[in-house]
Amino acid sequence: MLRVNEQDGKFVCVGLDPDVDPAAGMLPPALRDCPDKVTSIDELTHGIVNGVGSAAAAFKPNLGFYFRHGTRGIDLLIRLIAHIRTRAPEALVILDCKSGDIDKTAEQYAVAAFETCGADAVTVNPYMGEDAIVPFAKYKDKGVFVLCRTSNPSAARYQDAIQADGQPLYIHVARDMVALNETYGNIGLVVGATSREPVVRVREVAPELPLLIPGFGKKQGGLIADIVPFARPGGHGIFLANLSSDFGKAWQDQFNMSVSKGARAKHSDVEAEIARALIQPARS
């Protein structure tokens, strides 16, 4: 699934969750004259992609931020993915749609994500079991990141709930996905960076699955030095460290920096931080 591998030393996933509401702090002065929100989102997201380009391992637009703007938002999403292909042909494009529906509907979402939008991978919610996952996994050259332990505060309510065997639900999901991956070969897991334990425990039961790790960065607070050494124990199992709003806001870090330059500088910083973390021994 992951065309970008460890040999390239690329681990950064650039989340494209453009929120141009003034409170979100993503809109630099130069874009405030855009005639409407969709145009400013267009400029913002293209600016980030142009800035980071083929240095990124992956780009991950989240469907909700585009669907909100109706047909124009979906048009922008499709054009944005095509633009990523041009600027960063080796990068993985993950459509973050957290799909979770019965088989016949999951088939529709798979067409939407992989054919209509042209994404390489999706995120999928496991609550309905494998019926919701297999229609995506059947696309052998595409990838499926299944939500395992997410990074939000209320994730613990059901995901950490202890099951009859004494293990939390998310460990059951991880084990089932290891089994499903034996059939399909293109399954990964989403495990949040906001605490270390889930990453450590998931790596124990799923040492070889690709991990997509959101929750790094200023807002959610996961620290690369805390998590990354555990994301790839023993040299096995690729991972992608996702940051979203940090890229959208990076232009703030220096007066008058463009969106592109800000995103490029942020990417370099994150990549260097990951490189340092990877040569550290994992300390429990």
Next chain:
Amino acid sequence: MLRVNEQDGKFVCVGLDPDVDPAAGMLPPALRDCPDKVTSIDELTHGIVNGVGSAAAAFKPNLGFYFRHGTRGIDLLIRLIAHIRTRAPEALVILDCKSGDIDKTAEQYAVAAFETCGADAVTVNPYMGEDAIVPFAKYKDKGVFVLCRTSNPSAARYQDAIQADGQPLYIHVARDMVALNETYGNIGLVVGATSREPVVRVREVAPELPLLIPGFGKKQGGLIADIVPFARPGGHGIFLANLSSDFGKAWQDQFNMSVSKGARAKHSDVEAEIARALIQPARS
């Protein structure tokens, strides 16, 4: 949340999951000359809405079937919801998007569903906990149907998993939603019709919450006479019985029947079956 209530005797939710692939059997001869798939979906869905009209309690378009067709599909979805408003102003429009994402993203989906698309209610996946639900529930005049026990074969894998207190996960979800409903007053539950036990058990812990019950009909096999007497025990708790492909295929029931006439006849049959079931005592 439910503007259509028991006094009206309306319990039927018309699922609008248009699949015009020939194998799905939804496309009558008269629509096979449409210039493309989106046009035939447009004709099919408008035909169903025109046929059932204000006799339905609710209409439920599933996002996946529209998103699949990109910007034209989303345009169709928005126009279809506007058309339902005209033809059936009292019917509830449920956007079946099974959203399940962190708070800032759930806010985007809430705008998409309630403002951009103009829906009255949505379906939401609880795997991430209440962070994924509250941004929708904050729209006090809208409704949120939370997936509890779904109708698909692999639903049991996690939803029926026994928790530390001996109860299945879906009962925990039902109880939590009863508590959340005390704050917001607009929470309902999705409980599939394919077996009786979940409906009976959910009604024990959530007697007052609206239930959206998919899985009735030819394909999934839930029988109205088996389920409906348990969906409203003691006269409490409204429910919506959902059928999807049965409406799309109803034109087949009689030679040369139009989509509209077929859907209207199907609705009358289902409504009568529910009325008969409601006067039966619940037999365990």
